[in-house]
Amino acid sequence: MAAIVDRSYTRFMGRTSDAREKILSAARSLIELRGYSALGVAEICKTAGVPKGSFYYFFESKESLALAVIDEHWAGQKRTWTRILNSDEEPLRRLFRLFEETEAAQRAGQxxxxxxxxxxxxxxxxxxxxQTEAIRTRLQEIFDAQVEMVEAVIAEALERKEVTATDTRQAAQxxxxxxxxxxxxxxxxxxxxRLNLLWVNCLALLGARAPHEAVAGA
Amino acid sequence: MAAIVDRSYTRFMGRTSDAREKILSAARSLIELRGYSALGVAEICKTAGVPKGSFYYFFESKESLALAVIDEHWAGQKRTWTRILNSDEEPLRRLFRLFEETEAAQRAGQxxxxxxxxxxxxxxxxxxxxQTEAIRTRLQEIFDAQVEMVEAVIAEALERKEVTATDTRQAAQxxxxxxxxxxxxxxxxxxxxRLNLLWVNCLALLGARAPHEAVAGA
Known part of the structure; x- marks a missing residue:
């Protein structure tokens, strides 16, 4: 029975993966624009250009769609953070790059x-x-991961005696x-x-001096 | 004509000021619980225990209600911030009190x-x-006022050579x-x-040492 539904659905939708992607992308834009609560399934499908009936084929609920949007966004952001924070550059310079990239991303969005x-x-x-424990838990995991990634860089900087903050977890938080x-x-x-301030605030919070190169790049 | 409406309305509602207060208080609780978008006028009135028809007697729209909620909340918070930040205590100790009070307020809410x-x-x-320029403008004014109040205290601390941050506006931001x-x-x-960290982060951001008394009070 499921197979029949799948086949007929595939015929109906064209490539189903496209429709899922379209829904995810529309949902993400709409959430960025107006938040989650204001969002309706009908509007998401209309924006995505897919039949309304297709929504529940891919997502159990609006909440499970939100979780998928969060996961997809984090997958992309985690790649960026990993590329920057695990690079070969000096630890403080990596933090500088992270703020630089954050500002660039916000500017591009604007x-x-x-x-x-x-x-x-x-x-x-x-x-x-x-409002929803599933979303709270997922967001906690993401911010935990962000803090861990930043903490590892601060620990390296501490080892090199480039910062004076000794509680690396608190400093990362x-x-x-x-x-x-x-x-x-x-x-x-x-x-x-305003995001220009991130770098100078970072140095203050870590008890660090700007490495020569990072300042030159600023 | 307006007077007739007022009279009949007053008869209908009892003391109208009560009804307005009830709507404001219900709206504030509901906004804190679930945000603004998820909120409907019918639910606000039900929670407030006032007839639905009364809403538009007091508020032109949901947006004007939100602005009234924001104004009322800021009036209270501004009193608290003014009491703390304009007190006779040492400047850094006043900032310490502000964070202490913030934590206490969040704990009470919890x-x-x-x-x-x-x-x-x-x-x-x-x-x-x-989403709404009226709300954006009001929130900007409030955060501008907060930054100004904090900046004045930092400027005092700078004059007393208790902090090394010289750009007091950026430090306040x-x-x-x-x-x-x-x-x-x-x-x-x-x-x-987590709000415990505010004090130690404040000292780092200002390039300050904890004043003896404030630490003793921590």
């Missing part, structure tokens, strides 16, 4: 849709974390908190210049 | 409703600032960003302990 849309995970944390806070203000003022 | 609800202004910034970021994480992890 250019494409007119407003700074902020951090998808931060947006959903403040909108959704008290402070950096990620500062990042989320400044991205919030970039969104509020629709202005990415 | 105890009363089971979860850390975060900062109403931060929540609405990430949910709403890209960093402190408020750190506050919003750590409150975001307190909400995500439903745990106010």
């Amino acid at each position: 250019q494409s849709c007119g407003t700074v849309s902020g951090c998808l995970f931060g947006n959903l944390t403040l909108e959704m974390s008290n 402070a950096l990620v908190a500062q990042l989320e806070g400044q991205v919030l203000f970039a969104k509020l003022y629709n202005n990415t210049h | 105890q009363s409703c089971g979860t850390v609800s975060g900062c109403l202004f931060g929540n609405l910034t990430l949910e709403m600032s890209n 960093a402190l408020v960003a750190q506050l919003e970021g750590q409150v975001l994480f307190a909400k995500l992890y439903n745990n106010t302990h």
Whole structure:
């Protein structure tokens, strides 16, 4: 029976993977634009250009769609963070690159849709974390991973005596908190210049001096 | 004509000021619980225990209600911030008190409703600032005011040579960003302990040493 449904569905939709991608991409844009609560399945399907009936073929619920959007966004962001934070450059320079890339990404978002849309995970944390435990847990895992990645770089810098902050976990939490806070203000003022502060705030939070090269690159 | 409406309405509602207060209070709780988008006028009125028809007597729209909720919340918070930041204590100790009070307020919220609800202004910034310009403008004014209040204290500390950060505006922006970021994480992890970090992060961001008294009070 399932096979029959699958076949007829595939005929109906063309390549089903396309339809799933279209739904995910439409949902992500709409969530960035207006948040999760304001979103309806009908609108997502209309934006995606797929029949409304197809939604529940791919996603059990709006929540499971949100989780898929989060996972997909994190998969991409994790690749970027890994490339930057695991590179061969000096540890502090890697953190500098992370902030540089964050600002570039927010600027690109602003250019494409007119407003700074902020951090998808931060947006959903403040909108959704008290409403669905599944989303809260997923967002916790992502921020835990971000803090761990940043902490590893701070530990390297500490070993090289380039920072004075000795509690590397707390320092990493402070950096990620500062990042989320400044991205919030970039969104509020629709202005990415505030993100320039991330680097100087990072140095202060770590008790570090700017490495010569990173400053030259700034 | 307006007078007739007013009279009949007053007869209908009892004391109208009560009904307005009830709507505001219900809206604030519901916004803290589930955000603005998920909110309907019917639900607000049901929670407030006032007839649905009464809503538009007091508020032009859901947006004007949101602005009233924001204004009321800021009026209260501004009183608290003014009391703390304009007190006779040493400047750094006043900042310490601000973080202490922030943590206490979030803990009280958690105890009363089971979860850390975060900062109403931060929540609405990430949910709403890209959707309504009126709300964006109001939230900008509030965060501008917060940064100014914090900046004045940093300027005093700088004059007393208790901090090394010379750009007091940027330092104040960093402190408020750190506050919003750590409150975001307190909400995500439903745990106010993270807010302990605000003080040590504040000292790092300002290039300050903890004043003896403030540490003793920690």
